[in-house]
Amino acid sequence: MFDRQPWETPVHLTTHETTDRPEGTPSGDPTAYPSMAPPRRVVRPGVLPPARLHDWVAACPVDRLVAGRGVAVLLSGGAQAAVFLLASGMLYAVGNIDPYSGAAVMSRGLTGDRGGEPTIASPLLKQVFSLRDGRALDDESVALPVYAVRVVDGELRVGVARAAEGVSAA
């Protein structure tokens, strides 16, 4: 299914196409790139972020993801990302370490939405975070780092910003 470049042909979203930083990423965020479109749009190479800003870590074939759930990806330097595929076809990546408990468990939480904002809940004490920008929705002072994601040749990749190696939304 993914033997073509995803941006050459729209892929039906019950599987998923590609995505990168979703809408709503705060400006000034070094991992952000121009606001991307709603699901179903064909992503063109020209709007992909300049390669020099990111190291792309290969995660797994994107069809290993179960809609609504996440996987954990080990990044260079020991950092970890939690990558989620939603039923809408959107992919999101945030830090895997739950800031409330310090445990690397975010990838095992439940996704959902709050008033339309896509969310992930920690599986330990159920604090809810935005998948768009990592904010804890009930606590202004806490946030998860966010990562870029893309699908190339059917392979899921997580982008680590070179400017701030490892984990950082800050």
Add this chain to the structure above:
Amino acid sequence: MTTPRTVVVIGHGMVGHRFVEAIRSRDDADSWRVIVLAEEQDAAYDRVGLSSYIGAWDRSLLALPGNDYDGDPHVEVRLGLRADKIDRAGQEVVVTTADGAESRVGYDALVLATGSYPFVPPVPGHDLDRCFVYRTLDDLDGIRTAAEAAVARAAAGGRPATGVVVGGGLLGLEAANALRLLGLRPHVVEFAPRLMPLQVDVGGGAVLSRLIGDLGVDIHAGVGTASITAVPTDSGEVLHVGLSDESVIETDLLVFSAGVRPQDALARTAGIAVGERGGVLTDLGCATDDPAIWAIGECAAIEGRCYGLVAPGYSSAEVVADRLLGGDATFPGADLSTKLKLLGVDVASFGDAMGTTPGALEIIHSDGRGTYAKVVLSDDARTLLGGILVGDATAYTTLRSFVGREVPGDPASLISPAGDGVDLTGVLPDDAIVCSCNHVTKGTICAAIADGACDVAELKGCTSAGTTCGGCLPTVKKLLVDSGVEVSTAVCEHFAQSRAELFEVVSATGIRTFSELVARYGTGTGCEICKPTVASILASTSSDHILDGEQAALQDSNDHFLANIQKNGTYSVVPRMPGGEVTAEQLITIGEIARDFDLYVKVTGGQRLDLFGARVEQLPAIWRRLVDVGMESGQAYGKSLRTVKSCVGSSWCRYGVQDAVGMAVSLELRYRGLRSPHKIKFGVSGCARECAEARGKDVGIIATEHGWNLYVAGNGGQTPKHALLLASDVDDEMLVRYIDRYLMFYVRTADRLQRTAPWLESLEGGLDHLRDVVCEDSLGIAADLEAAMAAHVGGYRDEWAAVLDDPDKLSRFVSFVNAPEEPDPTIAFDGSSGRKVPVLLGMPSTQRP
């Protein structure tokens, strides 16, 4: 500081106990020392609830809270000590001690709380062996022994066992129900022309007789008991009860319940004034004609009148406590309104029920069969004076609060049949009492609502309304709704339905995926609240593996990895050990696993072993070894059946009367894997010693000599609750059927994360309603509930084994999708204290710029 004076209380019944509590709670200066002389061997118990002793036969359940005064050095209770005489001149009570010697107890004040004794009419033969009264726990033990012998004898003789109750009043009908519970067919003999002559009128009595007769009770009204004779027969001795109409009832035993008389013998012999119709005569301050002697409760004739109810007794206890401490309280009078459920039949009587006020008007509505309602109005038909309700007493709370007040609108509408009746809750005055058990007014409830109480449970907590009989809960709920508080039962922002409603939607539509359910009946994409809720409903309604297809995405982390997540993201593994049984081979394997994977082992409260510290990628290998020795998932991670705890029962224990382990194992194997709104725990004890702590469980089973007593809706945890008796002396088959129905009913109707105790509390009608549904099949759903459970039992499969057989599911058990062999580097342990504990590394920066 002066030496405390001594107050001696004769009688440790409900009122005597209330007096001690009242004086001790107010006597800050410890100016009185209290000595209680109690004739019975049991400290104060709930005599009003005497009949609930039947079935459990556990005296401790009836004990009144605090009846040992928690070691209060100023209170001394001497049980089993009868007062023989009062020496007024010497201010001493004369008692006979256990060794037969005479002893004297001096007093500065003496409080008589001797209560009543049952009236036994002087019928020839009234003192025969199998004639009983119905007043104390000992009386009930005697009735029980005789009834059990009678049932055995009658069965041998191929006839039904019967019992006669003399007296068709409130207590008589209680006694009749007791005999029914003991397996006897009861006859009730009432001298007056109708049952409950003091509470209901002719029309109400007729309906009551029909309803009670339908339950298999033979009623003989308008006849007296003339003679009782013992007659030998082939199947042992029986009694012949001759009635004044010349008819004879053959019976195995007889219970006198023909009213009570105040126990005033001590006062009479001491020369203290008594009332015309008995009782120790007092003024409104409860003082007798001896200034050092007081009388409270049923033995007191306050201004000549005796009150046979507990509420006025409590009032008199409070009056005397106040007076001894220098107050000037007076007896406030008593509301003799009654509402009760006798043999499942509602009867209520309030105010001027008999219409004795001059010029009183009566409006009666009766369907001639099942219900009777009457209101008594003033001569201008505007003020409510009283009334009677039989068969359906739902209007009682509202009507009673209007007694003495002008009724809004057409008075006939007060009792017109449901549908066109007016609802008066809204126009109730603020001082109207909504909960009569706990004396809570409408104003108090509305104030609590205004203060932010937003559901019935909270209102119960902060006002006590509805916590005793629960009869006023519909009114409480109505006040809540009327106040504009939206009682939201919505699961979350994605589903406006309650969990029970979603359960019905799933059952009725056959929808099997979350996405279809949320698209058709909800909004958005779901969340961490509704997804596991729907996952549980889907699991309760089918035997599919919980990680099949789209369901996998709904499971909370525990269910998703079939293990319990711990604070550092590792998991604990709990194999099932049904009833706490484990083989040597299994135990060795568990030990080897713990050693090889370096797991911390702890024995759980549910009689099994918990292995802590396993990483995600280790889980399948651990399960493989457990499955290979015949073990399976214990579902410790699920909102589902956890364990069935048991004692060793009759197979090893010298006290055991039933095979508790055998029953526990078969129940655990039956209900394992059942997904439910919250976790479910069972306990099975092999005798009344209750070593399995079954009454702290959602389902508690305690062996009796005849079968099992089934208790429901208990739990430990944050708000411990004792389980309540649902059915007694049931055999194995009925036990399982009752549990099937109870659990399925709970699974279908409870709210999310609502354990059985709060569920039962929220159930309208409470335990009685649950018993009707489970034991009497009042909703006609028992067969359906049993079928649903049978489907669950038939479709059960071990969740671990199913994952091990499925490479696709197995592939999800990795720490990192891009490094399946790599353990999570943040997981570390410290064992330096001798106990392995997780250490958290690398807390990330969580502060936003």
